[in-house]
Each structure stands twice: as C-alpha cells, then as structure tokens.
C-alpha cells in the first residue's frame with residue numbers, strides 16, 4: 001500500500017535531534033513562552049525574511065488574531081477565496097466580520113484577482129489570500145488592488161511554507177501572514193502550532209500581547225486578548241525541522257516534476273504552474289478528473305491511497321447554511337473533480353513511478 005502521507009517516517013528521520021531538544025526543554029524548567037519560542041520566532045522570521053514572527057497556538061488562531069489586531073470586526077468585510085479550507089473563512093466570522101467569497105481561477109485553484117474588484121465595497125477592510133496546495137497567488141495583482149483601495153493583504157500560508165516569488169518568501173508577500181504547523185503541513189510540529197509573520201512593528205507588538213491575554217507585562221492587560229501561545233516544546237521541535245524544510249520542499253518538487261512529466265492520460269487534468277519554479281512547494285499534488293470517486297476507488301484497488309481536498313465547498317457547509325443558495329460554479333466544479341495523489345519528502349521514487357504507471361492505465 002502506498003500511503004498518502006507517512007507522518008511517522010517523516011518525523012523518525014529527526015528522532016535523535018528531537019529527543020535532544022525535548023530533553024533540553026525538560027531540563028530548562030521553563031515550560032511556557034521561554035527561550036525555545038523566542039528562538040524559533042527569530043529563526044522563522046529570518047527564514048521568511050520578515051522583521052517579526054509571533055508564535056501562536058495554531059493556524060486558525062494565527063489568521064483570527066491578525067484580523068483582531070487590525071480591529072476588523074462587526075460591519076466590516078474581508079475578501080476570501082470561495083475555494084479554501086474552512087479555517088480561512090472561519091477566522092473572519094470568528095471576529096464578527098463578514099467573509100465575502102470570491103471564485104478561484106479554474107487552473108491554478110487560487111483566488112482570481114480579476115474577480116476581486118467587483119466585490120470591494122466601502123466596508124471592505126482586507127483581502128485574504130490562500131496559497132492553496134502550496135502554490136503562491138498572483139500577488140502583484142492582489143497587492144495592486146489593495147493599494148488602490150487601501151486594504152490590508154493577509155496571507156494564509158498554512159500550505160505554502162518556503163514558497164518563493166521574485167526572491168521573497170510566502171509570509172513576506174502581504175501585510176501579515178498566518179502559518180499552521182499542524183503535523184501534516186510542509187513544516188509540521190508534533191501537535192498543534194502556528195505563527196504570524198509581518199514587517200509591521202505596531203501590529204507585531206499588538207499580536208505579542210493579544211496572544212497572551214492582551215498583556216506585555218504580567219497582570220497588566222492592555223487588550224481583551226486570548227490565550228493562544230505557541231507551545232514551548234513544539235517550538236523546540238519546529239527549530240529542528242525548519243533546518244530541513246528547503247530540502248523537503250526540494251524532494252516534493254522532484255516528485256511533482258516526475259508526475260508532471262510522466263502522467264499522460266487524457267482523463268486526468270494535471271496542475272497548472274507558473275515558470276517560477278519555487279513559487280510552488282507542492283503541499284498537495286492535486287489532479288482533476290470527471291469521475292473522481294471512480295478514480296479514487298481504482299487507485300485504492302491498486303494499493304494507492306488518495307485524499308480529497310476538499311469534498312464540500314465552504315458555501316455548502318452546514319455551518320454556513322445562510323449561504324446555501326449561493327452559487328460558486330468554479331469552486332463547486334473543483335470540489336467535485338479534485339483528487340490529491342500521494343506526495344511527501346519520504347516517498348521513494350519506486351512508489352512515485354508506480355503511481356504514474358497505475359494512473360496512466362486508468363480508463364483503459
């Protein structure tokens with residue numbers, strides 16, 4: 001069986017180093033917001049090329065705290081892609097603001113900049129972009145619109161750790177960015193973890209307080225904050241794994257290249273990428289096909305595990321039943337047709353070749 005993502009193997013590569021980090025953590029005697037968090041924040045800010053990194057509890061909190069720190073709430077609107085994981089949209093609702101959905105481009109699956117302008121109103125405060133499946137959005141177009149209408153650009157980088165555009169990394173392509181280090185992400189902890197990156201000094205200072213009960217100094221609360229601190233032990237694990245992120249992304253790229261060059265079946269639509277190689281870090285390798293469930297069953301029968309990202313579009317979720325009458329044809333088409341093939345830094349080339357062979361025989 002070729003598994004979709006072998007998390008155990010991914011982490012076992014670093015077992016010795018992580019054990020050492022955990023031991024150091026235990027012996028430090030300081031278990032919340034200590035040196036480990038500070039160190040990872042410094043390393044990750046440097047990696048992304050931003051002035052600041054604020055460690056938080058998870059990716060959803062990272063997004064929600066950015067919106068809170070910008071004072072976006074009741075009566076405000078935030079543009080979000082209609083084709084994304086639910087967290088992007090929830091982060092807006094959680095703050096009492098209104099998510100305004102915009103359709104993606106059918107080929108890149110990312111928000112279509114050409115459709116954004118029509119949705120901007122006097123209430124719009126920000127555009128949230130999601131670099132879906134690991135591929136960066138068209139940031140020149142989006143930043144141009146944001147400048148024209150004086151909007152903030154918030155990046156959801158939960159799937160795009162390390163992706164690069166004109167030399168700048170994901171997390172440094174807008175005003176503020178949210179990362180998730182959920183175990184299955186390209187940079188994954190051994191539990192929940194997240195971070196925010198930004199070059200905005202005053203936003204960073206607010207965020208350092210907001211994540212910790214609205215306090216810079218113990219027992220002095222300047223904001224109505226939350227408890228969303230990056231766990232000290234997860235931070236020490238992340239410092240170990242960050243060193244291998246570029247190498248891991250390179251391995252994902254090699255597999256993706258092989259898929260791109262060798263999958264050759266008229267029933268399968270491969271991903272569309274730009275010329276800028278490193279602008280995609282292949283968190284997922286997603287193809288489309290007319291009869292997706294049939295393909296998934298065929299692959300499973302041939303020992304290949306796949307997943308669907310995602311089966312139900314946000315506007316069709318019960319949680320957002322107020323949107324159930326809305327129509328987003330491109331998102332619906334994508335949700336009906338996508339299937340994610342196995343890809344990971346520990347997948348061996350023999351398995352990669354087998355996936356291609358089996359896929360190319362599909363429909364014969």
Ligand SMILES: *Cc1c(COP(=O)(O)O)cnc(C)c1O
Pocket residue numbers: 058059060061084085087088130156158159180181182192193194
């Ligand atoms: C994983 C993910 C999140 C949420 O991250 P958590 O750490 O699970 O809260 C947000 N947005 C996208 C696009 C994601 O893939």
